[in-house]
Amino acid sequence: MSENLLPILLDIPESFETERLLVRAARPGDGTEMNKAIGESLNELKPWMPFAQSMPAVEETEVYVRESRVAYLKRSTLNMQIYSKADGTYIGNIGLHHIDWDCRRFETGYWIRSSCAGNGYITEAVHGITDFAIRELGAERIEIRCSGRNKRSAAVAERAGFTLDGILRKSTREADGELHDSKVYAKVRGVEF
Numbered sequence: 001m002s003e004n005l006l007p008i009l010l011d012i013p014e015s016f017e018t019e020r021l022l023v024r025a026a027r028p029g030d031g032t033e034m035n036k037a038i039g040e041s042l043n044e045l046k047p048w049m050p051f052a053q054s055m056p057a058v059e060e061t062e063v064y065v066r067e068s069r070v071a072y073l074k075r076s077t078l079n080m081q082i083y084s085k086a087d088g089t090y091i092g093n094i095g096l097h098h099i100d101w102d103c104r105r106f107e108t109g110y111w112i113r114s115s116c117a118g119n120g121y122i123t124e125a126v127h128g129i130t131d132f133a134i135r136e137l138g139a140e141r142i143e144i145r146c147s148g149r150n151k152r153s154a155a156v157a158e159r160a161g162f163t164l165d166g167i168l169r170k171s172t173r174e175a176d177g178e179l180h181d182s183k184v185y186a187k188v189r190g191v192e193f
Contacts, residue, residue, distance in 0.1 A: 007075035007101045012136055014072070015080075018128040021121065022083045023094060025072045030081055031062025033090040037113040044114050048150055050175050068095075075099070082112075082125050091116045094125045096133060104140040106133050110156070126160040130187060140189045147174050148181035157185035161192060 015024035035058045038045065045052035051064070068079040079095035092112035099106055108129050112122050126144070133139035144162050146153035158164075162185035170179040187193055 007099075008073075010075055010137075012075065012078070013132075016128055016132045016136075017085065018124050020085055021091070021125055021128065022085050023080045023125060023128055023132075024083070025078070025080055026065045026068040028062075028066055028069065030090075031065040032058055034065060034081070034093070035061040037090055037092065041111070041114040044117075045111055047175055048147060048153070049111060053175055075101075080129070082121065084116075084121075089116070091121050092125075094122070094129050096129065096137075098143075104138050105143070106137065106139055106141070107143040107145060108133075109144075110153075122156050123159045126156060130160065130193075134189075134193055142187045144185040145172075145182050146185075147172065148183050149174075154183055154185075157183075162187050163192060 015022060017023070035056065038052060038061065039055055042052055042055060056064075068077070071077040072079065076099065077095060077097045078099070079093060079097075082091040082094055083089065084091060090113065092110065094108060094110040096106040096108055108126060110122050110125060130139075130142055133142050142162075143165075144153070144157040144160075146157065148154075148167060165184045165186045168182040168184060171182045172180050174180045
């Protein structure tokens, strides 16, 4: 991949696979299934996800999906959907955001449908998107940031081999309206990959 191309000119695959998962860019029409998963998972998502403070209408979720599609094409945010390869079940979302193309720094974030939690899917998806960022995007640094109170998200980062770089005290206002410490995990070229 040429280092001098504008991000919008980069040819980036729209999907990748892991052992059990198909991870792909959002497509028009994905909003209905995502909305069902949000409804099922609202209580678990509410403390951490701003979009889950109340149940969105299907149309609102479809707007998010379509805006995600545009952002993917513009290379400003790379949101992706996670599906089971075995039966096509929509599992959740993962993506690369807060992208710095000059430094090739990416932050990954994720959420899982409650009925699919506890099966290692998100850890597998994090491994997959990390490999994708390294192989397809020339990543130098990949971060996971989470509330210091979000033990499940921190556990995913640790299981996926990310190193805790530090804790930013009272740096993020979370969905509950309070200031939380943020844990910053990373993998860095030449160190973890």
